[in-house]
Amino acid sequence: EVQLVESGGGLLKPGGSLRLSCAASGFTFSNAWMSWVRQAPGKGLEWVGRIKSKTDGGTTDYAVPVKGRFTISRDDSKNTLYLQMNSLKTEDTAVYYCLSQRSNYFDYWGQGTLVTVSS
């Protein structure tokens, strides 16, 4: 059974930093492209970024609102995906989901972790 378990969310002030983790199991993590998607309270889904498998180059791609502030990385030895978030803004407040990506769609989602940025 595929499982994606996010952790690391919390409450912090604008300008702060936070690293989210996503522990993956039930599939060959090293072969998977992985993404982060967020959902602000009461709002829709917003793609944050993606990292390819190392076999496919391991490159990252980001949405415009987070480019230059967020960094996605992976540790295939630990089957773990990361999202480093710096210079956080109040508009970054959201539930952050870790997802496995197949082609251009997302086949499995984690349960999400809440990040609240507030002064």
Place this chain on the structure above:
Amino acid sequence: QSVLTQPPSVSGAPGQRVTISCTGSSSNIGAGYDVHWYQQVPGTAPKLLIYGNSNRPSGVPDRFSGSKSGTSASLAITGLQAEDEADYYCQSYDSSLSVVFGGGTKLTVL
């Protein structure tokens, strides 16, 4: 404003058929990129419902179907059930913006 446009809400009685539209443009759906659909029951994470315009993952009832034409796509739900009450999101790829989602549609089962 989302790149893909969905109606904010739709409703139907049990047993009825409802459709949810997803309208894009020549840089996403109209450029030939596939459309995918997700179901989000309140308080839970989204779940893949339809991929590649019209394909259902294992376990998704055949009451759910998807189609795509031109710059738009549709999700149809037949034999509406109370458990179908949820938010539905379409998703595609945009040549300038990468992954894009619709704003979501809240389905109410009357």
